[in-house]
Amino acid sequence: MATTRRNLLKLGGMAAASLVLAPKVFAEWQPSQRYPDPKVKSLDASFNQYCLSSAKIEMISTGSRWAEGPVWFGDTRMLLWSDIPNNAIMRWDEATGQTSVFRSPSHFSNGHARDRQGRLISCEHDTRRVTRTEYDGSITVLADSYDGKPLNSPNDIIVRSDDSIWFTDPPFGIAGFYEGHQAKPELPQNVYRIDGKTKNITVVAGDINGPNGLCFSPDEKVLYIVEGRAKPNRLILAYDVVDGKLLNKRVHIDCGTGTADGIACDVDGNLWCGWGMGSEELDGVRVFNTQGKAIGMIHLPERCANLCFGGLQRNRLFMASSTSIYSLFVNTQGAIVV
Secondary structure, three states, X not given: OHHHHHHHHHHHOOOOOOOOOOOOOOOOOOOOOOOOOOOEEEOOHHHHHHOOOOOOOEEEEEEEEEEEEEEEEOOOOEEEEEEOOOOEEEEEEOOOOOEEEEEOOOOOEEEEEEOOOOOEEEEEOOOOEEEEEOOOOOEEEEEOEEOOEEOOOOOOEEEOOOXXXXXXXXXXXXXXXXXXXXXXXXOOOOEEEEOOOOOOEEEEEOOOOOEEEEEEOOOOOEEEEEEOOOOOOOEEEEEXXXXXXXXXXXXXXXXXXXXXOOEEEXXXXXXXEEEOOOOXXXXXXXXXXXXXXXXXXXXXXXXXXXXXXXXXXXXXXXXXXXXXXXXXXXXXXXXXXO
8 A cells, every 4th residue: 555655646746847946045044053942932831741852943845935734644754735826736755855846736725634545635726626636646526516516715624534524615715816716706615524435515514704724623523613714803613523513613712813724633632723923923833722722832933824743653743834844843643533
């Protein structure tokens, strides 16, 4: 299986030779010269247990125009992410530290995930669809419409242990030509579920203004969804997951002056949230405990759009942050699909 996946990953970049990468230079940012990194800060003493005294923030790649949707492939030791306006999926190789183009054009892809069989699942703005990359490199369309109408612009996506696929569908990618193409929405801003067996598509939430990042709690009994256009502040909502449906909607976190985007859970149920609003105080990753209390902050020089856990032990946090990808080893692990 691993050999087949390696062939798949090689095929992903065959159409991308013409895309030129920007130099790996970011003059305004320098890594910390000492441990522990002063940019990793505890907002509550409970966060100290997740900090490593001999780890610091690393910039592993730069030159993207708008980095989004990171996903880790442990069997090939690589990170993929979307550079949306450049219409490309990028690849960083852990063994060599090199960045290359995995796929171009990418149909202005945004969020990515892996299914239970290790295949790449992608949200595409330009084609307004969700796709799966097969082991041989071919593309299977999983969803491009609902009720006879085209989807808006699938944004972020996750896979549950029952093989169901959950994704958000705001109109962000069809608002103009920067992240896709301009078009008029024909559907509400829904959150969808693709059944793992029947492949039927159902609406699981239809009352969220700008549904964005989403993730499950470690036991998959709670689904968190970022409401990106909530007023006056962005919200992170929580729902109970019962038989493929969402119940008991509630506000888990009021983001205040911050802007939650992509989110991920660790094994203790803490939420690690892409965060920022173009200021030194807010840009980076904010961490909340299971009660919704802010306990930690990773300060970055750029707004963090999305993140994921990876590395050999799922203890390396990868942060897609505007033009660059940053990483930080932490003393926890990303929640694994049960």
